[in-house]
Amino acid sequence: MIDVLDVSHHYGLRPILSHINLKIPPGQLVALMGANGVGKSTLLNIIAGIMSPAKGHVEINGLRRRADEQTELQIRKLTSYLADHPWLPEFMTGREWLLAIGRLYDLEADRLMDHISRLLDLFQLSDKGEAPIRTYSNGQKKKIAICGALVPETPILVMDEPFTGGLDPSAILALSRVLKLLAERNGVTMVMSSQIAEMVELTAHRIAILDQASIVAYDTLEGLRAKSGCNGSLPEVFERIVRPRTVEQIENYFKRPPA
Amino acid sequence: MKRSFHVYSKAVWPSPGWVLLFVLPYVLLALGLRILNYNFPGVPMSDLPEIGSARTWAISAAAVWYAMYRLVRFHPICSFRYESWLKTTPWLADKPLPLGPVLPVWQDAVVLGVLAAFAKWQAHVDPVMPVLAFGVTYLIGMNVLLALTRTWSSCWALGFLWPVFLIPGASQWLKIGMGAALLAVVWHGHRKSLRTFPWRKENPSSHRPPIIIYGDLIFQSGIRLERPQNVRTPTSVGWPYSCLSPKYIPASVSRLNSLLGSLLAGWWTYCIIRASDAPPIADLILFFTIIGAFVRFAGYCSGLVPAVNIGGRIALGRLILPGFDRVFLTPLASIGLAILGGMWIHHAGQHYAPVCAAVVSVVCFALLSGGPSVRKWVLTGDHRSCRSILQQTRQQPLTQV
Numbered sequence: 001m002i003d004v005l006d007v008s009h010h011y012g013l014r015p016i017l018s019h020i021n022l023k024i025p026p027g028q029l030v031a032l033m034g035a036n037g038v039g040k041s042t043l044l045n046i047i048a049g050i051m052s053p054a055k056g057h058v059e060i061n062g063l064r065r066r067a068d069e070q071t072e073l074q075i076r077k078l079t080s081y082l083a084d085h086p087w088l089p090e091f092m093t094g095r096e097w098l099l100a101i102g103r104l105y106d107l108e109a110d111r112l113m114d115h116i117s118r119l120l121d122l123f124q125l126s127d128k129g130e131a132p133i134r135t136y137s138n139g140q141k142k143k144i145a146i147c148g149a150l151v152p153e154t155p156i157l158v159m160d161e162p163f164t165g166g167l168d169p170s171a172i173l174a175l176s177r178v179l180k181l182l183a184e185r186n187g188v189t190m191v192m193s194s195q196i197a198e199m200v201e202l203t204a205h206r207i208a209i210l211d212q213a214s215i216v217a218y219d220t221l222e223g224l225r226a227k228s229g230c231n232g233s234l235p236e237v238f239e240r241i242v243r244p245r246t247v248e249q250i251e252n253y254f255k256r257p258p259a
Numbered sequence: 260m261k262r263s264f265h266v267y268s269k270a271v272w273p274s275p276g277w278v279l280l281f282v283l284p285y286v287l288l289a290l291g292l293r294i295l296n297y298n299f300p301g302v303p304m305s306d307l308p309e310i311g312s313a314r315t316w317a318i319s320a321a322a323v324w325y326a327m328y329r330l331v332r333f334h335p336i337c338s339f340r341y342e343s344w345l346k347t348t349p350w351l352a353d354k355p356l357p358l359g360p361v362l363p364v365w366q367d368a369v370v371l372g373v374l375a376a377f378a379k380w381q382a383h384v385d386p387v388m389p390v391l392a393f394g395v396t397y398l399i400g401m402n403v404l405l406a407l408t409r410t411w412s413s414c415w416a417l418g419f420l421w422p423v424f425l426i427p428g429a430s431q432w433l434k435i436g437m438g439a440a441l442l443a444v445v446w447h448g449h450r451k452s453l454r455t456f457p458w459r460k461e462n463p464s465s466h467r468p469p470i471i472i473y474g475d476l477i478f479q480s481g482i483r484l485e486r487p488q489n490v491r492t493p494t495s496v497g498w499p500y501s502c503l504s505p506k507y508i509p510a511s512v513s514r515l516n517s518l519l520g521s522l523l524a525g526w527w528t529y530c531i532i533r534a535s536d537a538p539p540i541a542d543l544i545l546f547f548t549i550i551g552a553f554v555r556f557a558g559y560c561s562g563l564v565p566a567v568n569i570g571g572r573i574a575l576g577r578l579i580l581p582g583f584d585r586v587f588l589t590p591l592a593s594i595g596l597a598i599l600g601g602m603w604i605h606h607a608g609q610h611y612a613p614v615c616a617a618v619v620s621v622v623c624f625a626l627l628s629g630g631p632s633v634r635k636w637v638l639t640g641d642h643r644s645c646r647s648i649l650q651q652t653r654q655q656p657l658t659q660v
């Protein structure tokens with residue numbers, strides 16, 4: 001369970017998050033959506049423990065982040081984070097790197113090695129497993145980073161834009177199915193940001209829409225449809241909630257001045 | 260047993276090639292002098308002070324090299340391959356080291372005796388010089404090796420004993436006694452360090468994540484596989500994995516070590532002041548405190564920046580954010596203590612040396628043990644983690660996804 005309690009944050013004079021309250025029940029996948037620069041990554045960074053909010057706090061399974069050293073280490077053991085642009089060691093091979101990540105979480109060696117092989121197989125990286133990460137393509141780097149988030153088998157998973165970064169369609173599909181099954185079978189609690197509405201529709205139990213530093217809607221897709229009064233696809237629902245004037249703006253754009 | 264001891268102890272002598280390296284230049288120098296004396300019989304070349312000085316340096320260099328050779332060649336910590344091999348043998352600390360002893364043996368006395376005799380009768384310089392050069396180099400080297408093998412109690416003892424030699428007016432017997440004490444501490448420390456072999460172990464409390472132990476990991480799972488030789492050992496698993504790791508426990512200085520380190524700094528200050536006729540040290544203390552404060556701040560904030568910048572503080576109406584700003588407290592307090600200490604030193608009068616020592620100790624203790632601890636700061640501070648330049652080295656470049 002993830003509890004975001006009255007979190008506010010500023011970048012300079014600009015408020016990026018204002019009194020955010022968000023409760024993510026166990027075993028659910030929540031997708032954060034919003035326009036670019038609206039604060040999705042900041043909120044995920046705060047949940048993952050990368051940064052401390054200016055006000056408010058985050059609780060993971062009832063434990064408050066940064067309350068004390070023991071609690072923070074306990075929370076770190078429960079949480080895994082896929083950053084938007086992580087930095088990976090160039091000279092390590094993919095398999096070595098995943099082993100190193102697994103060892104940070106004290107995973108049992110046999111189980112860890114087996115899990116790594118399955119992950120590499122899933123994301124079609126078996127052939128690249130023994131090659132240094134610097135030889136990977138952009139998409140392969142993204143895949144190995146995703147494997148790095150999945151390998152610790154933590155009950156809480158925080159992901160910033162997992163479907164972007166050059167992933168091929170089969171990897172996107174595989175990841176969406178894995179996330180869905182992780183929630184359903186293993187009860188993993190997940191929060192992710194994504195701009196790919198199809199994947200959000202396919203995987204997320206609930207969707208939180210951020211706009212103007214606040215959460216303007218937080219519900220299931222059906223709930224959002226009811227709230228927006230739009231029975232269309234998620235992009236249409238999103239547009240109705242966040243940018244109701246989009247159609248009018250498009251018309252204005254193509255309106256030519258009289259000759 | 261007798262025979263094996265004989266062979267074992269003879270191994271400390273350097274190979275003829277190394278001996279030639281020192282003998283040959285010396286012989287060339289002596290031959291040159293002979294030729295000059297032959298051509299200019301009226302000029303006593305050997306009596307020139309430059310020639311005497313060159314001889315002293317040459318013989319001392321040989322003694323220094325021999326001391327270093329004795330440590331580097333025979334101590335397992337100096338050779339990764341030797342240490343790795345020794346780990347695989349049934350060797351125990353109470354048995355002799357297989358490649359030869361680190362502590363002095365009678366063969367060392369022979370080598371030093373030859374050097375001293377050479378100095379006295381051939382080079383006509385002080386025969387104590389090579390013995391002294393060997394002794395000082397050997398003891399300093401052992402001090403370093405004891406630190407590398409984490410035999411801290413002996414390192415502390417040596418640190419406190421060394422500066423006694425600086426105190427002017429100390430009797431010859433006191434200095435001999437101190438030399439004997441240094442030898443005793445080194446001997447005891449070395450025996451103690453051997454008992455803690457192997458030294459290069461995976462340290463769970465290290466801030467470095469225990470990684471890339473590929474072979475070990477596979478060994479744990481029951482399969483033995485050699486780690487490829489060309490695999491480098493990085494110090495980080497990248498960003499943000501290292502900074503979010505549940506094993507991210509930064510190294511801190513314990514309260515006891517802070518106290519001992521501070522007392523040691525004060526004791527060295529006292530001895531140096533006694534040896535150098537009360538130099539003006541108050542400004543130096545302030546200068547080094549500012550550097551120390553900066554180093555501490557830089558160490559604490561490596562890869563961590565304020566979560567809220569100045570603009571954010573103004574917007575929030577909170578100019579001071581205790582969760583972050585506590586990192587400034589100890590450096591500022593230390594600088595304040597150094598300024599106050601400087602004022603005290605100016606009025607110290609005849610108690611100049613002890614007052615300076617006290618100020619240095621207090622400032623060092625404040626810098627080393629002032630809160631928050633690194634661990635507490637990293638895990639609970641109100642900061643934002645960013646990729647640190649320290650995480651990227653030539654051995655450990657990172658690539659962005």
